[in-house]
Amino acid sequence: MTQFHPTPILTTEKILQGAILTGVINAVINGAIQIYFLWGNTTIPLSVDGITNDSHTVFGSAVPLAVSLAMILTVVAYMTMKVPKQPFFPSVLWLTFKHGMFALGLCVTGAVIWQRAMGTMTVSLPAAVIVLGVLAGLVAGIVNYMTIRASRLT
Template sequence: MNTEMKSKLMKGAVKTGVINAIINIVIQYFLLRRKATIPISVDSITNTTETVLGTAVMLAITLSVILTFIAYFGIKEKKMSFFPNTVLLALKNGFVTFGILTSLAVLWQKYMGTVAVSLVVGIIIIGVIAGLVSGFVNYLTLKESIISEEKK
């Protein structure tokens, strides 16, 4: 894949990430608006408390799988086959997202403990995570799916 194409993909990924961050900040505001504060994480494997990172993990996994399919179907150039390539890519994106965010949540809890933040800070953190996941998934999906001259 040439430099021009990578640059184009990167610009699209940044745009996708920013748009998804804004959309998810608004959505999370309406879902969590009754809370004055929200913990970033809690020291428990199972809990009934909504946390920033717990919400972000589920949101990111869902986004990574859905956005893999959306990015694939948005490709106008010659692309890899949907099955099994894109289906496996969606699963890979979901598992990688889960692993990274869960690991970060565990490390946060171990070294920082339970920290409560205001609703605004909590939804901004969730939005930033959603934006980063969206951007990376978009870029990686397009990079893997578009068949360029080098791949032939």
């Protein structure tokens, strides 16, 4: 006896709900990880005036965090999809690189504009963790939404 398992239908609302949940979970997890990495610092600059510097900055940490999360979570979102989906190569592989470059461009541009407009500012450890956690949550949610929307077969 075989059982019939209908293919789940992913509506835009369901995709958005999943993306929000993914973003919140990633914000909490990456916030906790950043507490571990930044522990012992009383204040941390958001950015400094100069491309090359020896100081650890919040936006300097945000760039590799966002790029790596974007690329990893694109693959994870694709692999965990339970609906009919496009083949990984070449479409989703290209999407993975595109999401990484998108995150890189937005983070670097945002940091440069911030530095130009606000100058060098230092923040407390909790503020730095919140900034990095919110960034991780936004990247995770947006990438999850964009990946599932682009990868599913309609």
